[in-house]
């Protein structure tokens with residue numbers, strides 16, 4: 001059994017883009033209820049998130065962008081940053097908690113307190129580019145934590161695997177020049193954000209999937225295009241952008257993955273982490289918009305992490 005941390009914070013439920021928006025506060029409760037009802041909550045090391053520092057955010061975002069988000073955050077009401085990304089008075093704190101949890105995960109794992117960690121917070125982060133908030137995202141939590149990890153002794157190379165139905169364009173932008181980072185994103189294409197970068201031998205693997213792709217094809221693609229390159233890269237720590245909107249019941253995506261596919265990829269990544277990365281995995285919640293499917297999928301993911 002691995003020792004798995006569950007990091008969350010009730011304040012990330014106060015952030016709301018707009019009433020009825022799919023990236024809704026109830027997503028967090030859906031995941032926590034699924035973990036609770038399965039009886040596995042008590043086997044996790046439950047930790048309250050703390051906010052990331054500005055100096056963490058500027059590991060990947062320019063200072064002017066970070067300050068711009070702080071300045072944009074309203075005291076009341078709502079501020080629209082892009083067509084589908086808005087802030088209320090709680091959004092800045094929620095985004096800082098989401099990034100902070102990923103950083104805490106690195107610290108907890110390197111201190112030997114847990115083997116891996118699941119960060120159950122919102123907003124997600126993988127669409128936030130260096131200078132652009134977009135796609136429900138403000139700060140690139142997973143890329144921030146990956147760069148933070150690279151500052152720690154013994155961590156020379158890290159990998160980020162993103163299986164959200166949407167391409168992790170923000171993460172790709174934030175890690176673009178960094179040869180110490182392996183990045184693989186599997187995603188439906190065409191679909192938002194409608195773009196992805198070129199593959200780079202040994203460290204950048206983009207896997208576009210046609211609408212309707214099922215678990216068998218997803219597994220085959222990951223087995224042939226992602227996992228061998230990841231094994232060869234031998235990361236010292238693996239990060240997961242755990243979006244569950246590739247589930248067949250998701251209203252925003254058109255892929256047909258099931259809970260067992262999320263369990264499968266998690267187990268594969270865990271095996272590679274055990275072989276090459278001292279078992280170290282930081283998983284960060286990204287998308288997932290059908291509450292029931294999100295709960296079941298996240299439960300399958302966390303079960304595999306803690307197996």
Ligand SMILES: [Zn+2]
Nearest residue numbers: 164166245287
């Ligand atoms: Zn998504």
